[in-house]
Amino acid sequence: MRVLIVGYRGNPYCGGQGIYIYNLSKELAKLGAEIDVIVGPPYPDPLEEWATVYKIENLNIWSIKTKDIPLEKLKRIFSPWNFADYVLTRLHMFPEMETFSFRTFFALKKILKTKRYDIIHDIQSLGWATVPMKGYGIPIVTTVHHPLTKDREADLMSNRGLWDKTTTILFYPLVMQSFVIRRLDRVITSFREGIDELQKAFGVRRERVSVVYNGMDVDMFQNTGEKREENALLFVGNTEDSKKGLVYLFEAMTMLPENVTLTIVDDGPPKKMTAADMIKKYNLGHRVKFTGKLSYDALVSIYSRKTILVMSSLFEGFGLPAVEAMSCKTPVVVTTAGSLKEVVSPDCGILVPPKDPVALKEGIIKLLGDKKLRERMGENGRKWAVENFSWPVAAKNTLEVYKDVVREYRSGK
């Protein structure tokens, strides 16, 4: 199987796409697939050991004021796609996916003079030029963890005033994604409810969607054997993301005993103020602390030391922190929002309805008060994570989808 993976951002340390490209390409290569990758900046760690990488230019100038753009980038702004990028970003649009797809379309034309592929796998860029790419006679699948409509709704919930709302609406390229996604051969999503979400958001036909659970590095995320702290809750995620429902966790904290503490793995003030303001409002300053961004080793250590991981999300397209915690034998209390009810099995953690601080508090109290239950759930969680969410499993299932799509495509369905 000759696979071309296409992703507009490739940084393997932040942003799901880079991690996805790095690990999926590596595991697919182990399964015998020939892998090429077309990727935009920030570029991934070297993949050359198992893949041929074609780097696509992009200035990444969204949200940077013109006077703050480095001279090296300014000098390159007048090339056609860079200029289109520049003008559209000044109009508050996020054109990276559009221009990446056009750049890829033309790059692929050159590559196809010497190479052939059985399938193209687009990693949620869904740019306009993905549609004419079908003209190259290769089936195209795309991975969409969750439709951007969810992000836009969450942003609009916190926007006030016409200008804020206008910039939010301009930012998300939903018209383009809706148009493109319906014309691709298959959509891979990471949870079953995602099928309905994609149908509702973009009108994607159910039979065109396949579910493949995301992967994670179960070898790296292993319990370190460090002593567990008592009554120590952990939250891992972007505190500025209103989909994380942090306010409900803080409300639950106000109902929990004073000796229960919360550690947040993210930047606190002055970099990020949303959570800090809420902490002040609920008078939780003495019980909540921020760690800032952590290295992988430190993250594994903190998962292994804290008593429970809590996710108070209003929506999740996968819920990586829950899987990482389970992989480190840490029990979880999560909401049933989005993918979490699939990702967390009831024997690995406690599931509560979203937007319900009382239920969240009760779930936490139940686990904090029962060490045996925590240990049992921790053991089950590790087993569950290894069986379902390791990269080899994700790659194997993705390869099955490829084969199915290629078979359908060649039979002319």
Next chain:
Amino acid sequence: MPRAKIWGFLAVILSAGLFALSLFSFFIINDGDFSSFSSVNLTELNSFTYYSASIPIAAVTLWVLATGFWIGWVILTIKVVPPMPEIVEKKDNSKIKAFFLCLITAALAALLVYGVYIRSFWSLAVPALVISAVILGAIFWVGMAIITTRATLPVNKK
């Protein structure tokens, strides 16, 4: 002078020059008398000639107006209840503004289509002037940034 700075100066001079030329052509050359523009007779043009110029201009303008209308429509119709509890409920009149945004963009779009249909000079000139201003403005702004950006940090005199 570094080559990048030369490009920067060229961008600024060219964009400012072209924009000044447009302003001069519209507002100064006729001493502010717009009646001569209104009497421009485009009906004498061959239909192919006329539509080959008017359709691209109208298409870009309609796209911009449609985006404005769509933004207003989304704000008017999207349901994002319940609101986040941490948001202090304050008066938000964005729906009223969105309604006017829809109304104005729809009216302008209708006016443009009508203007193109009756071959009005203004229906082509105004959008062309605005589109040129946006593009020339972008070039000017980048040129200014190139000219004023230091390639290296200034020498620390201490």
